[in-house]
Amino acid sequence: LSKEGHIVTGVDIMKDKVDAIGHGRPTVIEPDVERLIAQGHQEGRVHATHDAELAVHSTEVSLVCVGTPSGRDGALHMDYVAATAKDIGDALAEKEGRHLVVLRSTVPPGTVEELVVPTILELSGKTADEICIVIIPEFLREGTAVADYHAPPLVVVGTSEGEPEQDHAAAIADLLSVEVDHIQWVQYRQAELMKSLCNVFHALKVTFANEVGALCSEAGIDGHEVMRLLTLDRKLNISAAYLRPGMPFGGSCLPKDLAATIALANQHYVNAPLLRSIAESNEVHKRRSCEAAIRCNGHRRVGMDGLAFKADTDDLRESPMVTIAEFLIGKGYDLRIYDPAVDTARLTGTNRSFIEEHIPHLADRLVGTTDELLDHSEAIVLTRGSEELLAAAHVRPDAPQIIDLTLAGRDSLTATQESETVEQLAAATT
Ligand SMILES: NC(=O)c1ccc[n+]([C@@H]2O[C@H](COP(=O)([O-])OP(=O)(O)OC[C@H]3O[C@@H](n4cnc5c(N)ncnc54)[C@H](O)[C@@H]3O)[C@@H](O)[C@H]2O)c1
Numbered sequence: 001l002s003k004e005g006h007i008v009t010g011v012d013i014m015k016d017k018v019d020a021i022g023h024g025r026p027t028v029i030e031p032d033v034e035r036l037i038a039q040g041h042q043e044g045r046v047h048a049t050h051d052a053e054l055a056v057h058s059t060e061v062s063l064v065c066v067g068t069p070s071g072r073d074g075a076l077h078m079d080y081v082a083a084t085a086k087d088i089g090d091a092l093a094e095k096e097g098r099h100l101v102v103l104r105s106t107v108p109p110g111t112v113e114e115l116v117v118p119t120i121l122e123l124s125g126k127t128a129d130e131i132c133i134v135i136i137p138e139f140l141r142e143g144t145a146v147a148d149y150h151a152p153p154l155v156v157v158g159t160s161e162g163e164p165e166q167d168h169a170a171a172i173a174d175l176l177s178v179e180v181d182h183i184q185w186v187q188y189r190q191a192e193l194m195k196s197l198c199n200v201f202h203a204l205k206v207t208f209a210n211e212v213g214a215l216c217s218e219a220g221i222d223g224h225e226v227m228r229l230l231t232l233d234r235k236l237n238i239s240a241a242y243l244r245p246g247m248p249f250g251g252s253c254l255p256k257d258l259a260a261t262i263a264l265a266n267q268h269y270v271n272a273p274l275l276r277s278i279a280e281s282n283e284v285h286k287r288r289s290c291e292a293a294i295r296c297n298g299h300r301r302v303g304m305d306g307l308a309f310k311a312d313t314d315d316l317r318e319s320p321m322v323t324i325a326e327f328l329i330g331k332g333y334d335l336r337i338y339d340p341a342v343d344t345a346r347l348t349g350t351n352r353s354f355i356e357e358h359i360p361h362l363a364d365r366l367v368g369t370t371d372e373l374l375d376h377s378e379a380i381v382l383t384r385g386s387e388e389l390l391a392a393a394h395v396r397p398d399a400p401q402i403i404d405l406t407l408a409g410r411d412s413l414t415a416t417q418e419s420e421t422v423e424q425l426a427a428a429t430t
Contacts, residue, residue: 158191
């Protein structure tokens with residue numbers, strides 16, 4: 001920050017850290033930091049103090065980056081964030097003019113809305129118009145902190161509405177040394193959660209690579225080369241593909257190749273708990289989808305879009321939609337299904353023998369048009385989220401209830417209903 005021309009006052013409760021910065025010395029071992037702190041100190045742009053009030057009064061922006069260590073249950077400890085919010089709120093009570101507060105610590109969803117904003121506004125006696133409070137998750141990594149600061153992988157700013165607030169967009173972009181257009185403006189909770197999820201995703205990747213490495217090394221295959229090839233694919237592997245919440249996976253390839261890889265690991269006596277847990281997690285999600293599908297508000301005549309494992313194919317092998325359809329029928333719902341690819345296959349005989357052999361009980365449930373589906377249904381279970389079907393459903397005078405299993409928020413379920421069911425399911429599956 002000081003190199004970019006800002007005048008920075010560091011506030012800490014630890015004497016050693018304040019003394020070190022006060023003498024132009026770094027508090028961490030980190031490439032380039034020693035030089036930058038010394039230079040900033042020499043040029044009078046880096047200061048340190050224990051006095052939060054003094055720091056708030058002499059600056060326009062407060063960056064909060066206090067520790068949020070794990071408690072015994074793994075949940076993050078918020079006492080330092082709470083203490084800092086209190087310090088800033090108290091100090092702002094005596095400060096004229098507007099102020100920007102930026103939370104950079106990693107915190108659980110709800111922290112800004114439920115702790116930081118109420119504390120600061122209440123203690124300062126100011127309004128949200130006078131004090132802008134945002135969260136900007138920090139993505140820099142130790143060891144490459146300065147380089148990452150100058151080239152962040154992502155710039156996310158959380159605000160109350162998910163949009164730039166007041167006229168702070170330019171000040172925030174300036175603070176981060178990025179163009180305003182490069183900022184992703186999201187709601188507080190999205191910013192808070194996505195930061196932790198980035199690290200969870202990194203942990204998942206490391207674990208996956210290590211299980212692959214262990215398997216390869218026992219099987220006499222070069223694991224580094226295998227992973228190099230895997231990561232070369234930027235279309236399906238290292239991309240947004242397969243990373244949208246919604247339906248469980250299925251089809252003829254993913255379950256089969258997963259099972260084969262686990263069998264290979266077993267043959268080589270390689271313990272691969274991550275790989276083994278994938279099918280179980282998918283089964284839990286199938287069950288969750290089935291339970292969600294029957295939240296029909298007492299309606300019995302139900303329609304479903306999709307039966308094959310994905311759109312535009314008639315492949316029914318391991319299709320989660322078949323499981324959901326069977327679950328609904330088993331529960332006594334009067335089900336109709338619209339899947340043009342499967343219906344065409346049935347009518348043209350392309351995959352008729354498979355359909356007759358494996359899903360004779362479902363073949364009769366297929367309807368040929370969205371109108372037929374809507375004529376029948378008091379509730380529609382969306383597995384594909386067809387916009388055409390949704391549009392047709394909404395214009396009906398007796399519009400059916402929509403249950404959106406793709407989790408794209410097109411249904412009428414509330415968050416409470418959702419979490420209750422997930423908890424019930426977790427209990428059931430345990
Ligand atoms: N270390 C990283 O690379 C990194 C990267 C991204 C995000 N984060 C997040 O940033 C936050 C800080 O991480 P860290 O590794 O720098 O933690 P840290 O524990 O090394 O430093 C936190 C500092 O906050 C000070 N502090 C505590 N309470 C205070 C108060 N009331 N007033 C003033 N200072 C106070 C502590 O004395 C300490 O010096 C955490 O939420 C962490 O998850 C860290």
